[in-house]
Amino acid sequence: MRFDIITIFPKILDSYFSESLLKKAQDKGLIKIQIHNLRDFTGDKHHKVDDTPYGGGPGMVLKAEPVYKAVQAIKLKVKSSKLKVRTILLSLRGKKFDQKEAHRLAKYGQLVFICGRYEGVDERVAKYVADEELSIGDYVLSGGELPAAIVIEAVSRLIPGMLGKSESLEERKGTYPVYTKPERIELKVKSGKLKVFKVPPILLSGDHKKIEEWREKNS
Ligand code: SAM
Numbered sequence: 001m002r003f004d005i006i007t008i009f010p011k012i013l014d015s016y017f018s019e020s021l022l023k024k025a026q027d028k029g030l031i032k033i034q035i036h037n038l039r040d041f042t043g044d045k046h047h048k049v050d051d052t053p054y055g056g057g058p059g060m061v062l063k064a065e066p067v068y069k070a071v072q073a074i075k076l077k078v079k080s081s082k083l084k085v086r087t088i089l090l091s092l093r094g095k096k097f098d099q100k101e102a103h104r105l106a107k108y109g110q111l112v113f114i115c116g117r118y119e120g121v122d123e124r125v126a127k128y129v130a131d132e133e134l135s136i137g138d139y140v141l142s143g144g145e146l147p148a149a150i151v152i153e154a155v156s157r158l159i160p161g162m163l164g165k166s167e168s169l170e171e172r173k174g175t176y177p178v179y180t181k182p183e184r185i186e187l188k189v190k191s192g193k194l195k196v197f198k199v200p201p202i203l204l205s206g207d208h209k210k211i212e213e214w215r216e217k218n219s
Contacts, residue, residue, distance in 0.1 A: 090144030
């Protein structure tokens with residue numbers, strides 16, 4: 001699966017994408033992540049990507065034309081591979097992203113992300129360039145780069161071969177509380193006193209059926 005990110009801060013996600021699961025997936029050739037600098041798609045010598053909002057008001061707005069050119073260029077590049085493409089504008093007004101949405105997006109061959117900044121992106125991008133708008137939650141971040149990374153990671157985890165066998169099995173079962181060694185730990189609580197916290201005895205019982213039931217109940 002291929003992910004393309006259009007941003008004015010092309011280095012901002014470098015370290016995240018070059019560690020752990022996403023790095024391994026790229027090394028194995030399961031996914032490809034390409035970052036595109038929006039400034040490379042401007043026509044003027046100052047590489048201007050933003051301008052003041054019509055109607056007045058604070059801040060700057062990302063211009064529609066460079067975004068359009070970037071999306072066109074990215075699509076053209078991979079046209080021959082006939083991947084099923086979806087262009088997504090990260091936006092606070094978008095549909096809320098969740099695990100169900102991750103499953104839906106995992107069916108595409110290529111996702112192109114448009115990351116807003118400042119006061120957002122010229123509305124004509126949402127209307128005529130992007131296929132959809134996605135929000136990662138009801139809180140305001142400074143840009144669409146972290147939301148894009150979140151969507152990429154959640155979608156990537158669903159690609160066959162991404163996770164180890166046991167991990168993907170657990171994923172299907174849902175999420176439940178987990179504990180590891182040691183069996184008991186001593187922590188200072190609010191009052192300043194030391195208190196012992198133990199692992200639920202059921203997890204030490206060796207009774208796999210009961211453990212499964214406990215996990216299901218607590219998931
Ligand atoms: N006043 C602007 C608005 O309401 O759209 C705030 C724009 S925000 C500071 C800049 C950019 O960050 C947005 O255009 C969007 O791309 C991204 N962004 C911020 N929070 C987001 C969220 N929760 N989900 C998706 N994108 C987000």
